Amino acid sequence: MRGATAGLLAVAALLSACAAGTPAAIRPEAAQAAAPETKGYLNGSLIQALADAVPPPPVAGSPIDLADKARSSQFRTLEDSDRWLLATAHAELRPPLALQHFDCALGVRLGSAATPNLNRLMQRLFDDSDAAAELVKARGFRARPVGDDAERRPCQRVSEAGRKTASYPSGSSTVAAVYGEAFAALEPQRAAEARRIAHEMGLSRLVCGMHYPSDVAAGETLGKAVYEAASAAPGFDLDLAAARAELAAARAAGLTNPGCAAERIALATPLP
Template sequence: MKVLLLAAVALAAAAPAADKAPALLGDLDPVRVLPPPPVAGSPQALAELAELHAIETARSPADETDARSDGDTRNGSIFAVALGSGFDLAKLPATSALLGMVRATEKAAVDRGKDEFKRPRPYIVDPALKSCKRNDDPLSSYPSGHTSMAFSMGEVLARLVPEKAGPILARAARYGQSRIVCGQHFRSDVSAGQMLGLLIAERLMAEPSFRTAFEAARKELVTAGVAAA
């Protein structure tokens, strides 16, 4: 028992402390930078619901498994497939700290947006949908927080490792699409998450404290062989 406890403590100490990172851009108001979601019952809203039903009918068990896995993974490790085996955040403390700042900032902004827009989740609008999960706040569909995370982190990583920008942003797009495959979000939720994520990354790059952390992460990724010198 004592050995297991010590191992757990060591693991916790080695894990990236993203939840302790500072949130920046406190003045970013999603209502001012995002269009409102489609009005309930409007042609666009009905088309988005029909799309979810069509994707649900077409998705394979493997599609659903992959989408569920993405939904359960809310950190920068999703980009390892684009950046290679050297992208191990447990061994990249500066990069982990930088992405922690992105995550904290993005989550704070998304939470403000969800509280303001209060769009019902797809499975609330139509309980017949076989969504992967139904344990989210029922009025938290817009914007998609998973997508915002993927694109804010993805854009920052694309600047850190520009030679791999294409695969990085393609991974962010697949991650966002998984929210639709799982029936957790409507198309416009994901589009709004992408817009907000890219905007957050752009504004963070203008923050002096973030730039300092960015340069440290850049050096670390070059040393680790993840980024070209």
């Protein structure tokens, strides 16, 4: 395992302005306010339908639940590794800062570009995915790994109240998946890379001890469903085209993220 220096570089260079220690960006109070009439692309009834399609969390003590907990405990081996430190950066999910997680996959430097249309597109998708995930969480509670085990170290600052919040589905994975699908649509030639980073952002929640594998899988499925629904909304294609033009301009500037080498090292860390 490489030392923490490269991991710190990954955190600092990938999110130079990001408060990576911020508690999870999924905010229940914001989602509750948004659910009846969201600021995103989808109305409340569509978001409710998407949430209703998500199956309930695994039953406590079931084979799936026990397998989740056994796998989760294995991620303790990554504490303080380069992959652990990258996961602290991935904890930031709010646009525009979170969009920099995709710099290396896209070969751009979004942190230095003016991209108001891209930011607006992703914010609206964030609002939709955030609201849908919170509706599912309100339907059936499952504790987080750091809630089940008071001694479990999260890779971000989490209050005692935060440890007791619902784990299923992973709202972070929902948001990451919707970003991944959006970037895949913006740059089809880099779709695989964009989706890979979105998935790695979900895996970061396992590294952090904030979610179980089933939580992440459900979140990713929900995020992809949210994107599919949002992409059919009136005005979405125009927003996508405007964002694509900004992304092309950012690429034409020729700047890349200096943390990409460190990110490659962190993502090469074998997972348990």
